[in-house]
Amino acid sequence: MLHDYINATIGFEGLSRVFDKPSKSLMRMFGPKGNPQASNLFAVIQYLQEQEGIHLEVKARKVA
Template structure:
C-alpha cells in the first residue's frame, strides 16, 4: 500500500491547525534533545519551524541565514550550541512555551 502523504507533511499540517499541538511538539523536542537524542530533536524542530514560524521569520529572530537554518535542522545538520540555543529561544518565545531544565536526582 502506497502512502498518499509524507508523515512530515501530516505533522506540519497539524502544527499549522493546532497551536496546542505545536506547543506540545516543541516541549517534546526539547525533552528529546536534553535526553540525548539531538538528531531526532533537530528533525522535530525542522517540522515545527515549517508548521509554525517558518524559516524566514526564524532567520529574522535569530540572525542566522535561512539556508544555514535549513542545513542545521537537517538529518546531517550539526548546529553549535549557540545556534541551537538561539533557535530554541526564538521558537519558545514564538509559541509561548516555558522551558525549565532540571537535573534528575540520583537514587541514594
C-alpha cells in the first residue's frame, strides 16, 4: 500500500532525491517482497506525513 501511495504523491524519483538513494532501490524496498529497515521505513513515513500534513497513528486494540 505504501508503494502505491508513494507513486500517487511524490513518486520514487522524487523520493530518491530527498533520501539520496537510487529510485530502483526504493521501489524494491517498498514493493510487495520488500523488507525495508525500520530506519528507512520510519524516515519515509515521517517525510510523507510532513509533506501531506497528516499524522498516522497506531493504536493497540484489546481483544476479548
